[in-house]
Amino acid sequence: xxxxxxxxxxxxATAAPTVFFVSDGTGITAETFGNxxxxxxxxxxxxxxxxxxxTITKAHDAVRKxxxxxxxxxxxxxxxxxxxxxELSSVVRRSQSMYMDLIQTFVDPLEKExxxxxxxxxxxxxxxxxxxxxxxxxxxxxFSLAHDDGQSxxxxxxxxVILVGVSxxxxxxxxxxxxxxxxxxxxxxPLIPDDFERGKLPSSLPPYKNKxxxxxxxxxxxxxxxxxxxxxSKYASIENCRYEINExxxxxxxxxxxxxxxTTKSIEEISTTILQEIKxxxxx
Amino acid sequence: xxxxxxxxxxxxATAAPTVFFVSDGTGITAETFGNxxxxxxxxxxxxxxxxxxxTITKAHDAVRKxxxxxxxxxxxxxxxxxxxxxELSSVVRRSQSMYMDLIQTFVDPLEKExxxxxxxxxxxxxxxxxxxxxxxxxxxxxFSLAHDDGQSxxxxxxxxVILVGVSxxxxxxxxxxxxxxxxxxxxxxPLIPDDFERGKLPSSLPPYKNKxxxxxxxxxxxxxxxxxxxxxSKYASIENCRYEINExxxxxxxxxxxxxxxTTKSIEEISTTILQEIKxxxxx
Numbered sequence: 001x002x003x004x005x006x007x008x009x010x011x012x013a014t015a016a017p018t019v020f021f022v023s024d025g026t027g028i029t030a031e032t033f034g035n036x037x038x039x040x041x042x043x044x045x046x047x048x049x050x051x052x053x054x055t056i057t058k059a060h061d062a063v064r065k066x067x068x069x070x071x072x073x074x075x076x077x078x079x080x081x082x083x084x085x086x087e088l089s090s091v092v093r094r095s096q097s098m099y100m101d102l103i104q105t106f107v108d109p110l111e112k113e114x115x116x117x118x119x120x121x122x123x124x125x126x127x128x129x130x131x132x133x134x135x136x137x138x139x140x141x142x143f144s145l146a147h148d149d150g151q152s153x154x155x156x157x158x159x160x161v162i163l164v165g166v167s168x169x170x171x172x173x174x175x176x177x178x179x180x181x182x183x184x185x186x187x188x189x190p191l192i193p194d195d196f197e198r199g200k201l202p203s204s205l206p207p208y209k210n211k212x213x214x215x216x217x218x219x220x221x222x223x224x225x226x227x228x229x230x231x232x233s234k235y236a237s238i239e240n241c242r243y244e245i246n247e248x249x250x251x252x253x254x255x256x257x258x259x260x261x262x263t264t265k266s267i268e269e270i271s272t273t274i275l276q277e278i279k280x281x282x283x284x
Numbered sequence: 285x286x287x288x289x290x291x292x293x294x295x296x297a298t299a300a301p302t303v304f305f306v307s308d309g310t311g312i313t314a315e316t317f318g319n320x321x322x323x324x325x326x327x328x329x330x331x332x333x334x335x336x337x338x339t340i341t342k343a344h345d346a347v348r349k350x351x352x353x354x355x356x357x358x359x360x361x362x363x364x365x366x367x368x369x370x371e372l373s374s375v376v377r378r379s380q381s382m383y384m385d386l387i388q389t390f391v392d393p394l395e396k397e398x399x400x401x402x403x404x405x406x407x408x409x410x411x412x413x414x415x416x417x418x419x420x421x422x423x424x425x426x427f428s429l430a431h432d433d434g435q436s437x438x439x440x441x442x443x444x445v446i447l448v449g450v451s452x453x454x455x456x457x458x459x460x461x462x463x464x465x466x467x468x469x470x471x472x473x474p475l476i477p478d479d480f481e482r483g484k485l486p487s488s489l490p491p492y493k494n495k496x497x498x499x500x501x502x503x504x505x506x507x508x509x510x511x512x513x514x515x516x517s518k519y520a521s522i523e524n525c526r527y528e529i530n531e532x533x534x535x536x537x538x539x540x541x542x543x544x545x546x547t548t549k550s551i552e553e554i555s556t557t558i559l560q561e562i563k564x565x566x567x568x
Contacts, residue, residue, distance in 0.1 A: 016398065026556040028465075033317045036366060037390045040402035051556050078397070082320060098397045100390055106321045113362065113382045114300065118324035128550045138551075141457050148429070173425045176460055180551075181312075266412045267422075267464075272310040272335050 016043035017075040020050055022062055022092055023082045027051035033102060034080035045078075053083065059091035066095040084120060136183035144179040147187035148172055153204040156187060161274060162208055163188040164201070164252070165215035166244045167235075168225045170262035170270060174215070177267045182275065196247035201255060213274055214252040214259025219245050221263045300327035301359040304334055306346055306376055307366045311335035317386060318364035329362075337367065343375035350379040368404060420467035428463040431471035432456055437488040440471060445558060446492055447472040448485070448536070449499035450528045451519075452509045454546040454554060458499070461551045466559065480531035485539060497558055498536040498543025503529050505547045 019038065021030040027049045038045055048069075050062050069077050079097040083089040093099045107118045128134050146152050147159065149172065156162065161178065163171045167190050175186035189202050205212060219242040226236035234240055252259050258277065262270055303322065305314040311333045322329055332353075334346050353361050363381040367373040377383045391402045412418050430436050431443065433456065440446065445462065447455040451474050459470035473486050489496060503525040510520035518524055536543050542561065546554055 026552045028552055028556070029316055029320045032313055033386070036313045037387055037394065040368065040387065040391050040404065041394065041398060041400060042403055043398065043400065049556075049560075051560065076397070078394070084324065098393070100393070102317070103321055103324065105389060106384055107324050109382070109384070110321065110325065110362070113360070114325060114327065116325060116327065119326055120324065129548055134550060138457055141460065145429075145432070145456065172429065173422055173464070176425065177464060180457070180461060180464060264413055266418060268310045268312055272312070272333075276333075276335065 016041075016045045018046040018048060018069045018073060018077045020048050020062070020066055020069075020077055020079045020097070021081075022050045022053055022079055024054040024084060024088065025051065025082070027082070030080045030082040030102060037080075053088065053092070056087065056091060059083075059088045062092055063095040066092075066097050070096040086120065133183060137180060140179035140183045140185045141176065143185040144175045144187065147185075148175065150189040150202060152187075156204060156208055158185060159187040159208065159211060160184045161186045161278065162205065162212045163215060164191055164205070164212055164248075164257070165217070165259070165262075166191050166222070166241075166248050168222060168229070169215040169217045170265075170267065171215055173267045174262075174270050174274075177271050178274065181271070184275075184278075191244075191248045191251065193244065193247075196244070196251065199251070201251065209255065209257065212257050213277070214248070214257045215262045215270070216245060216249055216252075216259050217261060218263040300325075300329045302330040302332060302353045302357060302361045304332050304346070304350055304353075304361055304363045304381070305365075306334045306337055306363055308338040308368060308372060309335065309366070311366070314364045314366040314386060321364075337372065337376070340371065340375060343367075343372045346376055347379040350376075350381050354380040370404065417467060421464060424463035424467045424469045425460065427469040428459045428471070431469075432459065434473040434486060436471075440488060440492055442469060443471040443492065443495060444468045445470045445562065446489065446496045447499060448475055448489070448496055448532075448541070449501070449543070449546075450475050450506070450525075450532050452506060452513070453499040453501045454549075454551065455499055457551045458546075458554050458558075461555050462558065465555070468559070468562075475528075475532045475535065477528065477531075480528070480535065483535070485535065493539065493541070496541050497561070498532070498541045499546045499554070500529060500533055500536075500543050501545060502547040 019034060021027045021034050023030045031049055048065070050065065053059055053062050066077050066079060077097045079092065079095065079099045080102055081089060081092060081099065082102050083092060084103055089101060089104070093101070111118055143159070161184060163175055163186060165171050171188035171190070175188045178184040178186040189205060195202060219238060222241040222245065223236055223238045226233070226241065230236050249259070260270065260273055303318060305311045305318050307314045315333055334349065337343055337346050350361050350363060361381045363376065363379065363383045364386055365373060365376060365383065366386050367376060368387055373385060373388070377385070395402055427443070445468060447459055447470060449455050455472035455474070459472045462468035462470040473489060479486060503522060506525040506529065507520055507522045510517070510525065514520050533543070544554065544557055
């Protein structure tokens with residue numbers, strides 16, 4: 001990393017300070033969480049992730065980068081750290097920065113509450129590849145890929161969820177997200193004009209109705225998305241989108257399938273909603 | 285949710301307290317972060333995510349669930365909260381719990397450091413679907429899917445990364461992860477015995493050598509993974525796995541392609557390493 005590259009720092013002197021996400025692992029937690037905190041400020045930060053800081057030497061390298069930024073920008077950088085080992089965090093803590101220790105801040109009061117000592121070990125992620133949960137995620141990704149867009153009717157009985165909806169309503173990214181983040185085996189089936197004419201769900205689905213979730217979407221939004229793919233096509237026209245969505249919603253209503261609208265929802269929001277439904281079911 | 289279901293609470297009285305992740309959004313940040321903190325304790329927690337707590341009524345519902353848990357288990361639950369609006373957090377804060385305010389804990393000192401007030405607004409995620417970054421992610425997922433396993437040679441010039449490696453070395457999940465989390469357009473190509481016999485990279489790749497990353501893997505591990513898929517096959521045999529990996533590594537060395545071993549690395553760790561490489565390149 002060339003932190004002395006002048007281009008890299010051109011806009012810093014007048015802007016918000018640089019933010020470093022420092023971790024002994026990937027830094028994903030530090031970055032995700034730090035971004036949630038920073039989103040409370042109406043400023044645009046320069047952000048740098050420093051992952052895999054797992055030796056004293058690397059900790060000193062990190063300090064050098066942080067201090068260089070301070071020297072050049074004249075502003076004290078902000079550090080979000082998930083370093084767990086005290087010999088590493090004590091090094092980076094001494095950098096010329098506002099050092100925020102994400103883990104220890106909560107571990108200390110938790111030790112009191114739980115009346116046990118923490119283990120001070122580097123995140124479980126280091127043996128993650130051998131864990132059941134990780135294997136399930138990889139297996140779910142393979143399942144969801146094999147069952148994308150109605151490609152395979154095999155093993156639907158092992159699916160956790162089957163998403164249905166018109167083309168481009170968000171089924172594929174949602175299926176992959178559910179698989180990747182939660183190890184949920186999510187198949188997905190398009191509802192197409194053929195199905196509407198027959199007035200029936202795709203033929204492999206009726207036995208699994210209890211695990212079907214529908215995605216719908218506003219016609220205007222759908223037309224916009226489809227026009228990016230096939231501009232000016234009948235497929236993308238607002239009339240056709242309205243037709244398909246009306247038919248799909250009518251079918252889901254008739255078949256008693258739950259659905260939600262993906263119009264203003266991210267794949268994270270859609271997935272969270274589906275997860276809650278699955279959990280409630282298992283409990284009821 | 286049926287929190288009075290006795291089964292749901294059967295093991296709680298003797299175990300660690302229940303942990304609630306409370307959020308006005310998906311709760312993904314609260315859960316990811318809370319899990320990182322909890323992993324410092326050698327205890328197994330009962331975990332409950334309460335997402336979309338975005339009204340006073342829902343905040344009171346959340347309090348009821350937390351208090352019910354306290355009543356039934358006799359242990360004060362732990363709450364990790366990313367509620368941003370003070371009218372919501374002040375409700376949940378009064379529950380019978382150890383309440384940890386993940387956002388405010390860091391926003392207060394940051395306000396002092398930055399000498400600006402925070403906006404106290406609910407996470408940006410609520411308009412996320414319209415953002416450029418979100419659209420790029422969806423576009424990248426579509427790209428990575430279309431370019432999975434060497435399926436398409438079109439538009440390789442627009443790929444950010446092209447992963448190569450033998451079958452089952454981790455290319456597909458890594459490509460999808462890079463796309464989904466970072467909006468990186470990641471194509472992937474298998475290296476197969478045909479390529480080794482010809483002694484050349486797949487023919488579409490040489491023009492894009494600077495964006496190729498290789499994945500390798502220990503033969504034993506590969507054989508294990510392949511055996512789950514096709515037990516007892518030549519494809520999965522340790523001899524064949526050794527042959528393929530030797531050939532693939534020889535080819536990557538000859539062609540000057542960077543590679544890393546996925547043997548003990550999660551897709552998050554592989555992706556982080558690749559991201560760092562891409563960034564360093566752009567800076568140098």
